[in-house]
Amino acid sequence: MLVLALDTATPAVTAGVVRVLLPNELIDAxxxxxxxxxxxxxxxxxxxxxxxxxxxxxxxxxxxxAAAGTxxxxxxxxxxxxGPGPFTGLRVGIATAEALGDGLDRPVYGVCSHDALIxxxxxxxxxxxxxxxxxxxxxxxxxxxxxxxxxxxxRVVAPAALPGLIAGLPAAPVAVAGPGAPLAGGELPVLSLxxxxxxxxxxxxxxxxxxxxPGPLTPLYLRRPDVTVSAGPKSVLR
Numbered sequence: 001m002l003v004l005a006l007d008t009a010t011p012a013v014t015a016g017v018v019r020v021l022l023p024n025e026l027i028d029a030x031x032x033x034x035x036x037x038x039x040x041x042x043x044x045x046x047x048x049x050x051x052x053x054x055x056x057x058x059x060x061x062x063x064x065x066a067a068a069g070t071x072x073x074x075x076x077x078x079x080x081x082x083g084p085g086p087f088t089g090l091r092v093g094i095a096t097a098e099a100l101g102d103g104l105d106r107p108v109y110g111v112c113s114h115d116a117l118i119x120x121x122x123x124x125x126x127x128x129x130x131x132x133x134x135x136x137x138x139x140x141x142x143x144x145x146x147x148x149x150x151x152x153x154x155r156v157v158a159p160a161a162l163p164g165l166i167a168g169l170p171a172a173p174v175a176v177a178g179p180g181a182p183l184a185g186g187e188l189p190v191l192s193l194x195x196x197x198x199x200x201x202x203x204x205x206x207x208x209x210x211x212x213x214p215g216p217l218t219p220l221y222l223r224r225p226d227v228t229v230s231a232g233p234k235s236v237l238r
Contacts, residue, residue: 001076002042002068003208004061004100005197008053008093009085009113010132010179015061016044016197017068017075020208039205041198043067053092061096064197077106079204081113081196083220084132084140084154090219098217110217111203113196114142114154117178120199121191124148126174128191129166133180140180140222143169156222159185 001022007014021038045060045067065072080097083090094110101108114130121128124146132140134156141162142153152169162184166173176184177191207214 001208002070002074003077003079003201003204004065004072004075005079005200006057006061006093006097007081007113007116007196007200008057008089009081009083010089011048011050012046012179012196013049013053013056013060014044014046014196015057015064016195016200017042017064017070018197018201020201020205022209038209039198039202041195042069044195044197046196050089053089057092057096061100072100072104075104075106077204077208078104078108079200079208080108080110080217081116081200082110082217083113084134084156084222085113085220086135087219087221090221094217094219107211107214108217109204109207109214111200112142112150112154112220113200114140114178115150115203116196116199117193118142118144118148118150118199119202120194120196121177122194124175124191125189127151127169127171129162129173129176129184129188130178131176131180131184132178133183134222139183141165141184143173145171154220154222159183162186 003018005016019040043064045064047056078097097108126146128144130142134140176188181190
């Protein structure tokens with residue numbers, strides 16, 4: 001099956017097309033030789049622009065679909081990162097995924113963007129932190145065990161609070177990953193990230209291949225937006 005993967009949880013606006021093998025295809029592939037990875041990246045396009053998610057996302061998706069040699073109508077599903085991330089960026093990604101799902105009559109699956117990042121790394125050297133920039137001198141952080149299972153987070157904290165958070169984890173992390181890793185200010189080695197689109201499809205893989213009904217696309221804002229709707233004029237009598 002062909003999957004369009006979108007993520008707007010970080011300044012990197014990303015769209016990619018991924019092929020996910022169904023169980024019968026995996027069996028056929030295994031019969032012909034070595035084990036085959038059920039997820040393969042066909043094309044990915046990404047632009048770093050913290051304030052240009054709305055302008056870039058659909059052109060990137062269109063370019064990725066064309067580079068993969070397919071079309072929007074041939075897609076079988078859409079996967080979108082739910083964050084954690086900034087309010088505006090996540091709204092763009094989720095709204096675009098929902099519009100595509102409605103227009104194409106395809107299921108849309110949401111996954112934690114930190115889970116996608118850790119799955120893009122490959123084999124982990126041990127327990128690992130994923131850190132992304134939350135702005136306002138804060139970071140979003142999630143902790144994973146050596147098998148890539150999330151054991152804590154995502155949370156939004158100040159970098160100075162990371163040592164305390166780490167001290168409370170079941171196992172001390174041996175590495176850090178994510179575009180916010182430099183903000184952590186620690187001495188842990190930084191792991192290189194792979195394809196975000198690949199990671200998104202990898203996380204959603206079990207739901208994709210079983211045809212599970214998608215859950216609600218609930219964004220992981222973790223804090224209130226900078227701008228809120230006014231409750232109306234205040235009374236001068238108060």
